[in-house]
Amino acid sequence: MMKETYFLSRTDAEGNERRMPIGIIKGATPGERITVFGGQHGTEYAGIEAAMRLFRETDPADVSGTIVVSMATHEESLMNWIQFAPTHPEIADMMLEAATGSQYIINCHGGEFTEEMHPYVICRLIGDEAAEAVAMRMARALGVGIVSLSKYRGEPPPDPSGARPAWWLWPKKGLCDKLGIPEITPEIGQVGDRDDLLMYGGIINVLKELGFLKGPAIQHPEPNVIGDRWWLTANQEGIYFPVVTVGQEVTKGTFLGEIRDYFGTVLQTVEAPDDATVMNMNIGMPVKKDGFLIWLGQF
Ligand SMILES: [Zn+2]
Structure with missing residues (x-):
């Protein structure tokens, strides 16, 4: 002992x-x-x-x-x-x-x-x-x-x-x-x-x-x-502006956030691919191409 x-x-x-x-x-x-x-x-x-x-x-x-x-x-x-x-x-x-x-x-x-x-x-x-x-x-x-x-x-x-x-x-x-x-x-x-x-x-x-x-x-x-899940990534480098939070239940098409350049041009709009709960997300400002943005799960 x-x-x-x-x-x-x-x-x-x-x-x-x-x-x-x-x-x-x-x-x-x-x-x-x-x-x-x-x-x-x-x-x-x-x-x-x-x-x-x-x-x-x-x-x-x-x-x-x-x-x-x-x-x-x-x-x-x-x-x-x-x-x-x-x-x-x-x-x-x-x-x-x-x-x-x-x-x-x-x-x-x-x-x-x-x-x-x-x-x-x-x-x-x-x-x-x-x-x-x-x-x-x-x-x-x-x-x-x-x-x-x-x-x-x-x-x-x-x-x-x-x-x-x-x-x-x-x-x-x-x-x-x-x-x-x-x-x-x-x-x-x-x-x-x-x-x-x-x-x-x-x-x-x-x-x-x-x-x-x-x-x-x-x-x-x-x-x-957790059954189906969606792992969303950035199409290109930019600055990320998420508008949801973990635990939030979203429906298909819900606006989750966007990637902009420094001057405000929207480079990518991120939407929920299905009804799901936000499980995990990046809140860092910079994102690289293919970098993690958010994942959603159904349960
Ligand atoms: Zn870890």
């Missing part, structure tokens, strides 16, 4: 050291192992805040099994305020090391500094019914009420309308595919908001549901599952 801290470390081809601060809580009674990642994207603060609070405040006397916490999975992006930072091979390798030996993964994400995010959770379906049922139980226990099932992998076929098919989100293989264990990805927090009530509270409830922490878990209703 103890807490332990250390840094995982890798040196990349250019000789730069990448570190991952890890805290391990070894519980009073033996049990399973879970890995919680915060900060794979360094400006998604809710997950980083929740991960650090989880390690700081959890008493090993209240824990069964082992909780492994990565406090800043992409340290460079956290310390340099880098948005949408790619997961370098060295980071992926450290994530694999931190998750190996665990039976469950929670990988905290959310909106970056210039992103609004409606809270939801990605539940990764890996083709193993037992693991998927556990992942769905974790997704429900998180308590955000909206789940996106990620079943398919690979890049989508080109679509003449420019829209991404429903299964585009999270096309890459994840740790759960590699390790064959349940993984959820909470998408909570936005524009620097730490939102630890929702993220931290949700993680605590998942840990209770799985038996890592004492006490009964809150039994939330089954979450809504």
Whole structure:
């Protein structure tokens, strides 16, 4: 029964050291192992805040099994305020090391500094019914009420309308595919908001549901599952002026915003392709060609 801290470390081809601060809580009674990642994207603060609070405040006397916490999975992006930072091979390798030996993964994400995010959770379906049922139980226990099932992998076929098919989100293989264990990805927090009530509270409830922490878990209703979705991008570089907000329900044809040049000429009008809810959107002023603007989901 103890807490332990250390840094995982890798040196990349250019000789730069990448570190991952890890805290391990070894519980009073033996049990399973879970890995919680915060900060794979360094400006998604809710997950980083929740991960650090989880390690700081959890008493090993209240824990069964082992909780492994990565406090800043992409340290460079956290310390340099880098948005949408790619997961370098060295980071992926450290994530694999931190998750190996665990039976469950929670990988905290959310909106970056210039992103609004409606809270939801990605539940990764890996083709193993037992693991998927556990992942769905974790997704429900998180308590955000909206789940996106990620079943398919690979890049989508080109679509003449420019829209991404429903299964585009999270096309890459994840740790759960590699390790064959349940993984959820909470998408909570936005524009620097730490939102630890929702993220931290949700993680605590998942840990209770799985038996890592004492006490009964809150039994939330089954979450809504997102069906069709639309991922809209910029036709060209410009300055973006959105007029909607996340959580807003829009109908087909609703004006969502426009891209203008510096002098006011409208370069692109963005409209809702169908009746849907705004889930996630860019609120940054500059947009590049093919850059993300907004995604909408039906549930
Ligand atoms: Zn993220």
